[in-house]
Amino acid sequence: MSDEVDQTDHTSDSGDDRPLSIPDEIPVLPLRDTVLFPDSFMPLAVAREASIRLIDKALAEDQLVGVFTQREASIEEPTQDDLYSVGTITHIHKMFKLPDGSLRLIVQGLARVSLKTIIETDPFIRAAVSSAEESVSDSDHLEIDALQRNINNNFQQIVSLSPLLSDDLQALSGNITDPGKLTDFIASSLTTLATSAKQEILETLDLRSRMDHLNRILIKELEVLELGSKIQSEVQSEVGKNQREYLLREQLKAIQKELGETDDQAKEIEELREKINTSGMPEAVQKEAFRELDRLSKMPPAAAEYTVSRTYLDWLVMLPWNLRTEEKIIDLARAKETLDGDHSGLDKAKDRIIEYLAVRKLKPDTKGPILCFVGPPGVGKTSLAKGIAASLDRKFVCVSLGGMRDEAEIKGHRRTYIGALPGQIIQGLRRAESKNPVFILDEIDKLGTDFRGDPASALLEVLDPEQNTTFRDHYLDVPFDLSEVLFITTANVLDPIAPALRDRMEVLELPGYTEDEKAVIANEHLIARQIDNHGLSSEQIAFTEDALRFVVRGYTREAGVRNLEREMGALCRKVARRHAEGDDSPITITSEAVVEMLGAPKFLDEEVAERTKQPGVAIGLAWTPVGGDVLFVEATRMTGSGSLTVTGHLGDVMKESAR
Known part of the structure; x- marks a missing residue:
């Protein structure tokens, strides 16, 4: 790539073949991000005072x-270590001075020179060169000829493919016969x-090595x-195909409009396309859609499919792929007030919800x-879940799993069945219309199993935070993210729930109410509701x-308050009837009035004392899921033959004990 030293002296106009005379000391112009090759012209911008x-x-x-x-373009005052050791000796053809004081030059590279040492740096750099x-x-002549042909052919193809090269x-490269000059010309281009x-390339003085490096x-x-041309093509x-389809569709629409025809199917397809977008x-889901x-x-349109x-x-x-209920700033005091206002007692469950809200306030993406x-x-299991949705300002969904x-x-x-639909979760x-509702799965302990499958096993994916990010409904057959849904399940007993399903849930037990708690609930909630x-x-x-x-005490015997609310309703109906019949006097319900309206008490506290x-x-x-009961075991003396016969399937041990 180096130009021969025996070149025409570009500083003279004689045009003879005298060798280029390189002085021992020359002024040095440092270049930034630019390499000048011998026999090439280049514009340069000069702004440094020394330059x-x-x-x-x-x-x-x-x-x-x-x-x-x-070596580094950011250095303002380069030293010898900051400059490459091989450069080019040049002749300045033209110089333009700009209003801001900077210069624009047209220079021509003449020959390669090596930097030996810098002699002075003021007022500008002067160095000894060779x-x-x-x-x-x-x-190497035979190999150089082959490399020259390869380099020329490759460069011709590059020029034809590159939009940046003229x-x-x-033509210029084809007219250069000297291999060194051709290499320098292509490298500079x-x-x-x-x-x-x-x-x-400039520093490689061995011609064969330089050409081989450039060829690679x-x-x-x-x-x-x-490859870029292939991708562009x-x-x-693809763009041409899409444009062609678009133009044909537009032409079809114009023709139909002129003929007064409307294509309902095409309109329907476009509406669906817009909804998908x-x-x-x-x-991945959009691609399937x-x-x-x-x-x-x-x-x-007449096809069955x-x-x-x-x-x-x-x-x-219509699914809420990206729709969320925007939660307000979490206010723990307000949330606790909402929960307390709807439910009395249930402190353990309320504390757990407040703890969840506190964590969510500190880490919203939990x-x-x-x-x-x-x-x-x-x-109050289901009503408590509704209260949680209200305290979170989220939508509420309830699905009963009983039976x-x-x-x-x-x-x-699956869509192969006639009348197929998504499951209850997607519905x-x-x-x-939100991907982050409070979702209640009521009566999870009442799930059954038969030849159609096991719903409890299907819930394993739904209720597992590690899996439900890609929940795949059989009908949709595309993944849906359930990780933002707050699932709450309710059950009367834990025993029927499969262990694997129980392991995925955090169990909060809600005990039955005492007499005092029932009285408080009636005063705060039930009476006002029944009166209204x-x-x-x-x-x-x-x-x-x-x-x-x-x-x-006398008319209900239960863990909850449903029968208590029914009795309150019965008393309110009696009073409502009196008012409807014209008796507008206010009534205060006392114990005597309760007996008059509801009849004798169903349960007596004296029963145990009387029977014992x-x-x-x-x-x-006896323990039961609804609170338990008192059992009376009686022994009666009877005349008989002195023998006892046990029937049924009590087992051999019981028979031996009875005889």
Whole structure:
């Protein structure tokens, strides 16, 4: 790549073949991110004060200038270590001075020179240099000829493929016969070549090695351009295809409009396409939706599959893929007030919800717990879950699992079945129109199992935070993220729940209410609700504390308060009837009024004392899911033959004990 030293002196106009005379000392112009090759012209911008002084003196004294590239472009005052050791001696052809004081030069590279040492740096850099002559071995001539042809051919192809290179370079390179000059010309013409790579070519004095290095660079550049051209061609082809389809559709619409025809199917397809684009689906789901839409667009509306495909797309676009209920700033005091206002007692469950809200306030992206409220009927499990939704400002969805025996109720039916639909989980999310509702799975202990599958096993994926991020309904057959849903399950007993399912839930037991708690609940919630339900007012009816406790003790025997609310309703109906018949006097419900309206008490506290007065009666306690009961075991003396026969299937041990 180095130019021969025996070149025409470009500083003279004689045009003879005298060798270029390189002075021992020359002024040095440092270059930033630029490499000048011999026999090439290049524009340069000069702005440094020292460089401007150098140019002025070189032009005044008609001196040659050495240009050396800086190793680091950011250095303002380079030293010898900051410059590459090989540069180019140049001749300044033209100089333009700009209003801001900077210069624009047109320079021509003449020959390679080596930097020996810097002599002075003020007023500009002067250095001792020596000629860096190109070396060629006699045995390399054949290989050099082959490399020259390869380099030329590769460069011709690169120019034809690259939009950055002028086509004139093909003719210019074809006219250069000297291999060294051709190598330098091509290296200086490649705009994509890094400065370090150009400097490496400049510093390689062995011609064969320099050409081999450049040839490898050209081959790599050619591969990159061919790949880029292929990619561009594919993109243009795809864009051309899409534009062609668009134009044809627009033309078809225009023709139909002129003929007064309307294509309802095309309109329907476009509406679905717009809904898919705006639904916020993940990329994989959107790809499946567009595939199904393309399939739908090719079906006639009368086809049996058309309705099936259309229904499937309707489900996809109506799901809340990216819709959330925006929660307000979490206020723990307000949340506790909301929970206390709706429910009395249940402190353990309320504390757990407040703890969850506190964690969510500190870490908003935390996953919600899977809570399971276990307790007797009527203690407020479902209503507490509704209160949680209200305290979180979220939508509320409730699905009753009692008697459910089909796995498809949870995960949906496959689309091959007639009338197939998604499961209750996806249907609930569609009704809520939010992907982060409070989702109640009521009566989870009442799930059944038969030949249609096990719904409890299907719930394992739904209630597992590690799996439900990609919940796949059989009908949709695309993943849906359930990780933002707050699942709450309710049950009366834990025993029927499968161990694997129970392990996925955080169990909170809600015990039955005491007499005092029931009286408080009646005063704070039940009485006002029943008075309002029966069209009465607090001025028309009132309950004494003794009457409330009398109803609790004598007419209900349960863990919850459902029967208590029914008895309150019965009393309100009696009063409502009196008012409807014209008796508008206010009534205060006392213990005597309760007996008059509801009849004799159903349960007596004296029962235990009365029945145990007689010999032969013992007391036992029985546990039941609804609170338990007192058992009376009686022994009766009877005349007989002195033998005892046990029937049934009590087993051999019981028979031996009875005889």
